Amino acid sequence: MxxxxxxxxxSFSIVPKQAEAATDPLGINAEAAILVDAETGAVLYEKNADVILGVASMAKMMTEYLVLEAIENGKITWEQEVRINEFVHKLSGAPGLSNVGLTQGENYTVKELYEAMAIHSGNAASVALAEVIAGTEKNFVTLMNKKAEELGLKDYKFVNSTGLNNSSLLGNHPAGNPDEENIMSARATAKLAYHLLKDFPHVLDTASQPSLKFRDGREYKNFNWMLPTLIFEYNGIDGLKTGSTDFAGYGFTATAERNGQRFISVVMKTSSQQERFAETKKIMDYAFSNFGKxxxxxxxxxxxxxxxxxxxxxxxxxxxxxxxxxxxxxxxxxxxxxxxxxxxxxxxxxxxxxxxxxxxxxxxxxxxxxxxxxxxxxxxxxxxxxxxxxxxxxxxADDVEKANWFVLMMRGIGGFFGDLWGSVSSTVKGWF
Missing domain, CATH: 2.60.410.10 (D-Ala-D-Ala carboxypeptidase, C-terminal domain)
Structure with a gap:
């Protein structure tokens, strides 16, 4: 058209994109970072936002999305029981991995497994949920990549439901190479978080819990240390997901709300747990101090x-x-x-x-x-x-009715004689 x-x-303003600056204006110590308005997805700040990096357990946001979607569609229920198989049991006890212990042959509800995944980043719980939704984790990874395409993430590749390196999956990696990991850009990660919050805002009911009391009697802390009562507590933070592997470094997708204004930030490949929270604080301070609706x-x-x-x-x-x-x-x-x-x-x-x-x-x-x-x-x-x-x-601003035939005819006649008079006047002027 x-x-x-x-x-x-x-006098109108949205944040302008400046020419590529030699230095990051916020001085963020992360390989990539982004800040967006959670309501509209307006990008307010970015650093290397399209560089594809390891995403680690932030990939569990996609697993959360598919679980919540399956519940909404009636495919599974929160109270549905899931029997733990040998592989999931062994993975839940693997050293060096974030997990809630799951007993082989015992039944756990979808809700229990989801809380273990969302609060304590339980990897075995993620696999168990993937299997109950898709039959196998391999099938579930196909769903992850398909949903990523539907959501328009662009820069991504999912090879498992957890975000672990495939080499950590006890020889049972579902897709990709034996030492491959899930990868995304900061922009794609923020976009996933944006859709997760838009489509399933109740995701924060779980993500905001600073700890999980599990059936084994133990209390498991949320790895998001910026939640209330935890050591990097930040006013307004109520989600969303951390992640770390040797390949990905330490990353964090955060969301915070104050006075009705919510932001989403992502930092990727920082050098430590403390640094990912310190850099997130810089970004959120910048957001709440400098932007308003x-x-x-x-x-x-x-x-x-x-x-x-x-x-x-x-x-x-x-x-x-x-x-x-x-x-x-x-x-x-x-x-x-x-x-x-x-x-x-x-x-x-x-x-x-x-x-x-x-x-x-x-x-x-x-x-x-x-x-x-x-x-x-x-x-x-x-x-x-x-x-x-x-x-x-x-x-x-108003109705305009069509003029009747007589008015239109008279206008036509007036226009004709007006044109004729103009022509005659021009001709007469030419005589003198």
Missing amino acids: TVLLLLFAA EEIVPKEFQVKKNESLPVVKGKEDSVEIYTKDPINMVIKNGDIENYKTVLTLDKEKLNKNGELVAPIKKGDKVGTLTVVPKEGESLGFLTEEGHKSIVVDVIT
């Missing part, structure tokens, strides 16, 4: 010098136009002057002279309005739906 672009500089474009906003469109064959010769809805956005404090509106008129609604043709009804859509940086590129959004959140319809 051909469109007509009308630009109007105004504002109404950027009000409802019924009119672009200067484009407040109306001409109308033909109507009782009126023009009609006012304005935005149907407001545009609300998370913007950086003090950056409000850095953006302009873009009005896009739908040429299919206009004749060749750029006019609307009566009759017109109040509320007819004639185009869209969005905002863009005055200079450079914006950091954009994780999803197309997010981008649509800053695009609003432009509509007609």
Whole structure:
């Protein structure tokens, strides 16, 4: 569809993408990092966000997604019992791995296994859940990669349900090479977290628990040490997933909410457990100190010098136009002057002279309005739906009835004689 672009500089802001800087403006000690608005997926900060790295147990967010989806669809239930087989039992006791001990031949509910996975990053519990959903972990890995494609993650490869190196799976790796791991970019990891929170917000009911009291009588701590009561407690943090292997380093996908504003951050390949939390704190401090949600474009906003469109064959010769809805956005404090509106008129609604043709009804859509940086590129959004959140319809403000045949005829006659008189006047002027 051909469109007509009308630009109007105004005081609107989203975070602009600067030219590749030699240094990271936040000084984040991580191979890759990203910060996004959890509501719209607007990217507010990034560092090497498209570099593909080991994701470790942050991959369990995909396992969580598929478990919650299976429950929502009625394929499994929270109270469904799962009998532990020999492999899952042995994996639950493997040295050096995060686990809750699972007894061979004993039944555990889906809820117990999910809590063990989501709170204490239980690897054997992850495999048991994968098997109950897909029959085998190999089949489950196929589902993981398929769902990643559906969610538009782009940069990813899943080879197991846990995030472990395949070499840690007691010779029973489900996909990939014997020493392969799950890989993702920081952007893909944030996008997975974004969809997990959007589609299953109750994921935080479990992710926010600082510890798990299991049936064996033991209490298992959450590896997210930024939760309340834990050693790196941070105001507002209530999820989401940590991960670490030799290949991936230490990573953390965090989410925090204060005063109705929620952010998601990802740090990948830091050097220690402490560093991943320290760097997350830097990012979250930056988010809560520098960004807030504002109404950027009000409802019924009119672009200067484009407040109306001409109308033909109507009782009126023009009609006012304005935005149907407001545009609300998370913007950086003090950056409000850095953006302009873009009005896009739908040429299919206009004749060749750029006019609307009566009759017109109040509320007819004639185009869209969005905002863009005055200079450079914006950091954009994780999803197309997010981008649509800053695009609003432009509509007609009033009805314009079609003029009756007599009025149209008289206008035609007037136009004819007006053209004729103009021609005669020009000719007469040429005589002198």
